[in-house]
Amino acid sequence: xxxxxxxxxxxxxxxxxxxxxxxxxxxxxxxxxxxxxxxxxxxxxxxxxxxxxxxxxxxxxxxxxxxxxxxxxxxxxxxxxxxxxxxxxxxxxxxxxxxxxxxxxxxxxxxxxxxxxxxxxxxxxxxxxxxxxxxxxxxxxxxxxxxxxxxxxxxxxxxxxxxxxxxxxxxxxxxxxxxxxxxxxxxxxxxxxxxx
Amino acid sequence: xxxxxxxxxxxxxxxxxxxxxxxxxxxxxxxxxxxxxxxxxxxxxxxxxxxxxxxxxxxxxxxxxxxxxxxxxxxxxxxxxxxxxxxxxxxxxxxxxxxxxxxxxxxxxxxxxxxxxxxxxxxxxxxxxxxxxxxxxxxxxxxxxxxxxxxxxxxxxxxxxxxxxxxxxxxxxxxxxxxxxxxxxxxxxxxxxxxxxxxxxxxxxxxxxxxxxxxxxxxxxxxxxxxxxxxxxxxxxxxxxxxxxxxxxxxxxxxxxxxxxxxxxxxxxxxxxxxxxxxxxxxxxxxxxxxxxxxxxxxxxxxxxxxxxxxxxxxxxxxxxxxxxxxxxxxxxxxxxxxxxxxxxxxxxxxxxxxxxxxxxxxxxxxxxxxxxxxxxxxxxx
Numbered sequence: 077x078x079x080x081x082x083x084x085x086x087x088x089x090x091x092x093x094x095x096x097x098x099x100x101x102x103x104x105x106x107x108x109x110x111x112x113x114x115x116x117x118x119x120x121x122x123x124x125x126x127x128x129x130x131x132x133x134x135x136x137x138x139x140x141x142x143x144x145x146x147x148x149x150x151x152x153x154x155x156x157x158x159x160x161x162x163x164x165x166x167x168x169x170x171x172x173x174x175x176x177x178x179x180x181x182x183x184x185x186x187x188x189x190x191x192x193x194x195x196x197x198x199x200x201x202x203x204x205x206x207x208x209x210x211x212x213x214x215x216x217x218x219x220x221x222x223x224x225x226x227x228x229x230x231x232x233x234x235x236x237x238x239x240x241x242x243x244x245x246x247x248x249x250x251x252x253x254x255x256x257x258x259x260x261x262x263x264x265x266x267x268x269x270x271x272x
Numbered sequence: 273x274x275x276x277x278x279x280x281x282x283x284x285x286x287x288x289x290x291x292x293x294x295x296x297x298x299x300x301x302x303x304x305x306x307x308x309x310x311x312x313x314x315x316x317x318x319x320x321x322x323x324x325x326x327x328x329x330x331x332x333x334x335x336x337x338x339x340x341x342x343x344x345x346x347x348x349x350x351x352x353x354x355x356x357x358x359x360x361x362x363x364x365x366x367x368x369x370x371x372x373x374x375x376x377x378x379x380x381x382x383x384x385x386x387x388x389x390x391x392x393x394x395x396x397x398x399x400x401x402x403x404x405x406x407x408x409x410x411x412x413x414x415x416x417x418x419x420x421x422x423x424x425x426x427x428x429x430x431x432x433x434x435x436x437x438x439x440x441x442x443x444x445x446x447x448x449x450x451x452x453x454x455x456x457x458x459x460x461x462x463x464x465x466x467x468x469x470x471x472x473x474x475x476x477x478x479x480x481x482x483x484x485x486x487x488x489x490x491x492x493x494x495x496x497x498x499x500x501x502x503x504x505x506x507x508x509x510x511x512x513x514x515x516x517x518x519x520x521x522x523x524x525x526x527x528x529x530x531x532x533x534x535x536x537x538x539x540x541x542x543x544x545x546x547x548x549x550x551x552x553x554x555x556x557x558x559x560x561x562x563x564x565x566x567x568x569x570x571x572x573x574x575x576x577x578x579x580x581x582x583x584x585x586x587x588x589x590x591x592x593x594x595x596x597x598x599x600x601x602x603x604x605x606x607x608x609x610x611x612x613x614x615x616x617x618x619x620x621x622x623x624x625x626x627x628x629x630x631x632x633x634x635x636x637x638x639x640x641x642x643x644x645x646x647x648x649x650x651x652x653x654x
Contacts, residue, residue, distance in 0.1 A: 110454065138553050
C-alpha cells in the first residue's frame with residue numbers, strides 16, 4: 077500500500093508556518109520520503125489564520141495543486157481549526173495534533189482516527205523559547221506532531237532542526253522542547269464501529 | 273530516485289533557479305524585482321554581497337533598464353543572468369527583442385504569471401507566449417529540480433557558437449517559484465564537465481570598436497533573419513545532446529525537446545507544459561489503472577525552438593490528441609494547440625486533435641481536473 081500523507085499546518089501569520097513546513101520536508105527527506113512544502117499563495121498578514129501544506133509520499137510527488145482534504149492536521153492554536161474546517165474533514169481517518177491540554181468542547185464533531193493533545197505553549201515557555209514576549213511554539217509543536225502521526229522519526233526531526241537553525245542561539249532549547257512535547261503528548265486513538 | 277539524502281535541499285523553485293545561476297558564475301546580474309520572481313533576485317544580490325558569487329549586480333530602476341543592462345553586459349562579453357515575470361517582461365519587451373534579434377547569449381528566468389488587467393499575481397503562460405517570436409530559446413520546467421537543471425542547460429545552449437542567442441527558463445509562478453521541493457544541488461564537478469567557459473563570438477570594446485544594431489539594408493537584414501532561423505534549428509540538436517549528456521552525468525533524464533510518458537502506444541495522448549504536465553502524468557496513471565481507453569502524455573520542454581519533428585514522429589503512437597495549456601491567442605486557436613496542429617499537418621495520417629485552455633489567471637490544476645477535462649473532451653467531441 078502506497079503512503080501518501082497530505083499534511084495541513086494551521087497557524088497564524090508570524091508563527092512560522094512556512095518554516096515549519098520546510099523543517100517537516102527536510103525531516104521527511106532524511107526518513108527517505110519524497111516531499112514538497114506548499115505555502116498558501118497570496119498576501120501575508122501577521123495574526124491572520126494561515127495554512128501551509130506538506131506532501132509526504134513514498135513515490136515522487138507529481139501533484140502541484142493545493143491540498144484541500146488533508147490526511148493529517150497540525151494546529152498551533154485551538155482557534156484556527158474551526159476557521160478552516162467548519163465541518164469534519166476526517167470522517168474517522170487521519171490525525172489531529174493540537175496545541176491544547178484538553179480538547180475544546182466545540183471540537184466534538186471532529187472525527188480523526190487519532191488525536192494528539194499537548195500543552196506546547198507551557199513547554200515552550202518553560203524551555204525558554206520566548207522572544208519579544210511571545211512563545212515560539214512552532215518548532216516545539218513538531219514533537220507532538222511526530223508522536224501523534226508516527227510518520228517521521230525524532231532522529232530526522234533533530235537533524236532537520238540542526239539543518240535549518242544550526243546557528244540559532246535557541247538551537248538547544250528547540251531540541252529539548254521537541255523531546256518534551258514528544259514525551260508529553262497525550263495520544264487518543266478512537267475505536268470506530270466497523271460497518272460491513 | 274534521490275541519491276544522496278544528506279545533500280538534498282528543500283528549495284523553492286526561485287531558490288533552485290538562483291542557486292543554479294550562482295553555480296554557473298554569471299559576471300553580471302542586471303535585474304529589477306517583480307512578484308513572483310523577486311526572491312531569485314534577492315538571493316543573487318545576497319550571494320554577490322556575501323562574495324559567494326564573484327560578479328556584479330546592476331540594481332536598476334525598471335525592467336526595461338534591467339534588460340538594457342543585460343544587453344550591455346552580453347555585448348561586452350560577460351556571462352549574463354536576469355529574472356522577471358509578467359508585467360515586468362512586458363515592460364522590458366523592447367530590449368527583449370534587442371537581445372533576441374541582436375543574438376546576445378544570456379539566461380533569464382521567466383517566472384510565469386498572468387497578465388493584467390485583471391490584476392493577478394498567479395500562474396499562467398500568457399507572458400511566455402508574449403515573447404514567442406523575439407528570437408529567444410524558451411525552455412519549460414515541470415518541477416524544482418528541473419528548474420535548477422535547466423538554468424545550466426540554458427547557458428550551455430545559448431552560449432554555443434552554433435546557436436548564440438538568449439534563453440528563457442520558464443517556471444510556473446507560485447506553483448514552482450514558491451513551493452519548496454527536493455533539489456539535489458549540482459556539484460562543481462558536474463558544472464565543470466557540462467558547462468564550458470563562455471567564449472564570446474564578438475565583444476564590444478572601446479579599444480577595438482565594432483558597431484552593433486546599426487542601420488541594416490534589406491539584403492543584410494534578410495541574412496540576419498535567415499541566420500536566426502538556422503540557429504534556432506541547430507539549437508534543437510544542441511539541447512537534445514545537452515540533455516542526454518546531462519542524464520549521463522547526473523542520472524537525471526528529463527527527456528529531450530519533449531518528455532514522453534506512459535505506454536508507447538495509447539488511444540489518447542495529452543500534450544501540455546510546465547507543472548500541469550506532472551499533474552497529467554498522475555492523471556495518465558490513474559486513467560490507465562481504470563482500464564478502458566489507454567492514455568499517454570507528451571510534455572513540451574522547448575516551446576522555442578518548437579519540436580515539430582519530434583511531435584510528427586510521436587503522434588503515430590496515438591489515435592487522438594488533447595492539448596492542454598494555460599494561455600490564449602485571442603482571435604485564433606490557443607498557441608500550443610496551434611503549434612501541435614501545425615506539426616500534424618506535415619503527416620498524412622492526421623489525428624483527431626482537441627484543445628482546452630485551463631489553469632489561467634492562477635486557477636489551480638489538479639490531476640482530478642485533468643481527468644474530468646479529458647472525460648468531457650471525449651464525451652463532447654467524439
